[in-house]
Amino acid sequence: MIFNILWFLFLLSLLYAIVVRTPQKLLKKFLKQQALSRKRLALWIIGYLLLLFGAMVFTASPVKETKPSERKKQVQAQIPTQKANPTPSQKTQPTATALTPTGTYHPPALDISGYPGLNKVLINASIKPNADGIIFTNNEKQQWNFCVAIINPDSSPSNWYEYDFGSIPAGQSYTVQWSQLSRMDGTVYTNYSNEAKIIELNCDLDANTTGFARFHY
Numbered sequence: 001m002i003f004n005i006l007w008f009l010f011l012l013s014l015l016y017a018i019v020v021r022t023p024q025k026l027l028k029k030f031l032k033q034q035a036l037s038r039k040r041l042a043l044w045i046i047g048y049l050l051l052l053f054g055a056m057v058f059t060a061s062p063v064k065e066t067k068p069s070e071r072k073k074q075v076q077a078q079i080p081t082q083k084a085n086p087t088p089s090q091k092t093q094p095t096a097t098a099l100t101p102t103g104t105y106h107p108p109a110l111d112i113s114g115y116p117g118l119n120k121v122l123i124n125a126s127i128k129p130n131a132d133g134i135i136f137t138n139n140e141k142q143q144w145n146f147c148v149a150i151i152n153p154d155s156s157p158s159n160w161y162e163y164d165f166g167s168i169p170a171g172q173s174y175t176v177q178w179s180q181l182s183r184m185d186g187t188v189y190t191n192y193s194n195e196a197k198i199i200e201l202n203c204d205l206d207a208n209t210t211g212f213a214r215f216h217y
Helices: 002-060 068-078
Strands: 119-122 125-129 133-138 145-151 161-164 173-177 198-206 209-216
Touching (some): 125 198, 125 209
Antiparallel strands (some): 145 161, 145 198, 198 209
């Protein structure tokens, strides 16, 4: 009796393994293979579409043809050019304090203070005082504009004497009378004192540059 029962249970478990477990395993394996196949298929499709898109873009983009003149310029640009020896006018100007007579170069006015934001340079001017006043001569080849004559410019603005006048054309002179020089309070300058003084002329060379000339008198 017991043997029959055990034999029955063995047959039942064998039947369960054949009928239930084996089909489940086969189904899972089949589904897994199908998923891998679908993944490979999707990758192949995506790769093909990307390849097709790249080919379309490459064939659609126009090829830029280089004109003969442009090719010539490109070839010339690749050929190293030899530096020519600088001419005397191209050489760096000396940094000496002497003024150049032509007016093409102005040394910096290092001793002049104030005038923020402007380029301060030295100009080639002749300053000759006499009994009547001061004769300022422009020895350069350009006109000076908005000129100002100042007596003792290193003193405070309330103490120096000045006279603002117009322009001095190139190669010409302008005379400032002693009586035209005055202080801010209206005091007129008199040339009776033998005290040493400095006469300054400053004029605009351009919108950003002011030229200065001084004479000890």
